[in-house]
Amino acid sequence: MIMSNRNTGLAVEADGLVRSFGATRALDGLDLQVPAGTVYGLLGPNGAGKTTAVRVLATLLRPDGGRARVFGHDVVTAADAVRARVSLTGQYASLDEDLTGMENLVLLGRLLGLGKPAARARAESLLAAFGLTEAAGRQVKKYSGGMRRRIDIAASILNTPDLLFLDEPTTGLDPRSRNQVWEIVRAVVAHGTTVLLTTQYLDEADQLAGRIAVIDHGKVIAEGTPGELKSSVGSGTVHVRLRDAGQRPEAEKVLQVALGVPVQLEADPVALTARVGEEGSDLEAGEQAARALGELARAGIVVDDFSLGQPSLDEVFLALTDHPAVAADERDDQLEAAR
Amino acid sequence: MSDTATTTGRAPSVYVPSAEALATVLAPGARPPRPGALSASLTFGWRALLKIKHVPEQLFDVTAFPIIMVLMFTYLFGGALAGSPRDYLQFFLPGIMVTSVVMITMYTGVGLNNDIEKGVFDRIRTLPVWRPAALVGMIFGDVLRYILAAVVILGVGLALGFRPGGGLLGVLAGIGLLVVFSFAFSWVWTFFGLVLRSEKSVMGVSMMVLFPLTFLSNVFVNPSTMPGWLQAFVKVNPITHLVASVRAAMGGSSDAANTLWLLLWSVGFVVVFGTLTMYRYNRR
Numbered sequence: 001m002i003m004s005n006r007n008t009g010l011a012v013e014a015d016g017l018v019r020s021f022g023a024t025r026a027l028d029g030l031d032l033q034v035p036a037g038t039v040y041g042l043l044g045p046n047g048a049g050k051t052t053a054v055r056v057l058a059t060l061l062r063p064d065g066g067r068a069r070v071f072g073h074d075v076v077t078a079a080d081a082v083r084a085r086v087s088l089t090g091q092y093a094s095l096d097e098d099l100t101g102m103e104n105l106v107l108l109g110r111l112l113g114l115g116k117p118a119a120r121a122r123a124e125s126l127l128a129a130f131g132l133t134e135a136a137g138r139q140v141k142k143y144s145g146g147m148r149r150r151i152d153i154a155a156s157i158l159n160t161p162d163l164l165f166l167d168e169p170t171t172g173l174d175p176r177s178r179n180q181v182w183e184i185v186r187a188v189v190a191h192g193t194t195v196l197l198t199t200q201y202l203d204e205a206d207q208l209a210g211r212i213a214v215i216d217h218g219k220v221i222a223e224g225t226p227g228e229l230k231s232s233v234g235s236g237t238v239h240v241r242l243r244d245a246g247q248r249p250e251a252e253k254v255l256q257v258a259l260g261v262p263v264q265l266e267a268d269p270v271a272l273t274a275r276v277g278e279e280g281s282d283l284e285a286g287e288q289a290a291r292a293l294g295e296l297a298r299a300g301i302v303v304d305d306f307s308l309g310q311p312s313l314d315e316v317f318l319a320l321t322d323h324p325a326v327a328a329d330e331r332d333d334q335l336e337a338a339r
Numbered sequence: 340m341s342d343t344a345t346t347t348g349r350a351p352s353v354y355v356p357s358a359e360a361l362a363t364v365l366a367p368g369a370r371p372p373r374p375g376a377l378s379a380s381l382t383f384g385w386r387a388l389l390k391i392k393h394v395p396e397q398l399f400d401v402t403a404f405p406i407i408m409v410l411m412f413t414y415l416f417g418g419a420l421a422g423s424p425r426d427y428l429q430f431f432l433p434g435i436m437v438t439s440v441v442m443i444t445m446y447t448g449v450g451l452n453n454d455i456e457k458g459v460f461d462r463i464r465t466l467p468v469w470r471p472a473a474l475v476g477m478i479f480g481d482v483l484r485y486i487l488a489a490v491v492i493l494g495v496g497l498a499l500g501f502r503p504g505g506g507l508l509g510v511l512a513g514i515g516l517l518v519v520f521s522f523a524f525s526w527v528w529t530f531f532g533l534v535l536r537s538e539k540s541v542m543g544v545s546m547m548v549l550f551p552l553t554f555l556s557n558v559f560v561n562p563s564t565m566p567g568w569l570q571a572f573v574k575v576n577p578i579t580h581l582v583a584s585v586r587a588a589m590g591g592s593s594d595a596a597n598t599l600w601l602l603l604w605s606v607g608f609v610v611v612f613g614t615l616t617m618y619r620y621n622r623r
Contacts, residue, residue, distance in 0.1 A: 006388070006561060056542060057466050057518060058461075059464075059465060060461055060464055060465065062622055063350050080467055081464055083466065083467040084370075084373075084467040086465065087465065089467045090458050091458075092457065092458030092461075093457055093458050094458050094459060094461055094462040095455065095459065095462070096386065096389075096390070096459050097391075097392070097459075098390050098393045099386070099389050099393065100393075100395050103389050107382060107385070107386055107389075107461075108466075110374065110378075110382045110385075111379055111382055111383075111466050111468050111469075111472075112370075112371065112373075112374075112466070113371035113373050113374045114371050114372075125363065125364050126364050128360070128404045129357075129360040129363065129364040130354070130356075131354030131355075131356075132354075139393060146354075150354070154364075155462065157364070157365060159363055159364070176353070180354060180355075180356050181354035183358075184356050184361060184394075186358075187356065187358050187361035187362065187365065188361070188365065190362075191357070191361075191362060191365040191366075193365070228453070238381070257565065290553050308389070
């Protein structure tokens, strides 16, 4: 893969960005440094300010305070220079649904300065690379969710941007479509385009991003590599379901001793949850979980089902902010209304 | 992948992104120079044409609506106001043509609002093109609708007995003036389309403006029978200037004073509302 030297240094620098909608401060002093040539994840719940941040950086919204530069160009005073180097795939349909996939791409190609034959050829090769040749003549409103995401992204790389914004690119997609989007993102970044993606899912950020900024109430509350962030909250969670609810108090004790962490009793009377892989532990999360299960069996406790998962965004949030991520949902509605 | 989706019988294979295929489309060719203002505007105009092609129902408001307007008012008022519908039509047709077309201008605002709602405008606004191009192109598309509506009304009028004294040239001049004014007036609606939150509120506001503007004019009757205070409004109403100019042109004469006023109003609408629109467009 070619790593072109156009992408060295910082793709995005934001200092103290502020943006309010009415009484709501969607961005409240957001600082960000996105290294060029990487995938950078903005992770946070609905209403945390991710979309607002992307819209400011893509020149769609003016900040009330602070400043931001994209490849050294100020997003307010040099908006045109920024627009020439970025593309945005928003959360909502960013193509004309009444037009066909082909027409949309030709239209955008023409607007980016391609002549008619060149725009058509470019549209054809993009449709082929994104597996949409057959759907080329169909109106975009008749596309499935996954196809729609793909044509959105195809439209965004029409001019091979230096920086691609993807706002929640996989929200609402089935797992297969999600994997397709992930593969596309990997190909795009391997080619040297910087990708700034927002997501609500830690595993998505983990899969794709070199660095992650966790955002809450319009501020960055944690920043680092996925590994660094996860180790701050433990790298996983083990869920155990017992056959007999009567054995739960005993199971709780056994797990507490085996893992050395507090065990949560869930609403389901046969279920328990505990964190594994906390920083300072000399065992991997998987080994710890296996050992704990062994201890349960030795104590004669029957386990019906167990799973080892990554810490959820909720758990990362709880650990970082002492409040659960879902509390922000209401803010999101307000923001939507203010749009 | 071996699983072939059979539920619809339409999707024969599952898309597997291939790094090589994607790499070829990602190869950065030299970026073409950005298109000029006119070229970008015309491209957006092409988009409007494509929309008409895919959603022809949207032409209902420029075909059926004007026909209903002409028939309704000609037969409703004709006998009472001019002795017969046919006689009334000689006076009324230019006026109802203006009313119908000016009413259709509000769909510019509705369409823009719709684009914003759906998110298409986010992409358009991140393109490095001449800023007003998207809006100018949109109005180009609408101008085509205005011409279509005017021609439909003319056709109905001719069928009912309207005989323009100015002949083909007079009629073309009249429609030309109407299109110039409507293009300018559309900028009022782009502004409201950007400012107001929903399609419904755009419709509401435009009806509130358009009804008094078109009815309190010389479209339906000669203003000399109106009370003085109303005459004062009718006299400065741009629709009055427009109707007088179109009527004169179609009748084979010209009305320099009204035409001058009409052009001044048109320039004023573009300057004031064009500026306001672009201000909102850039700061949204």
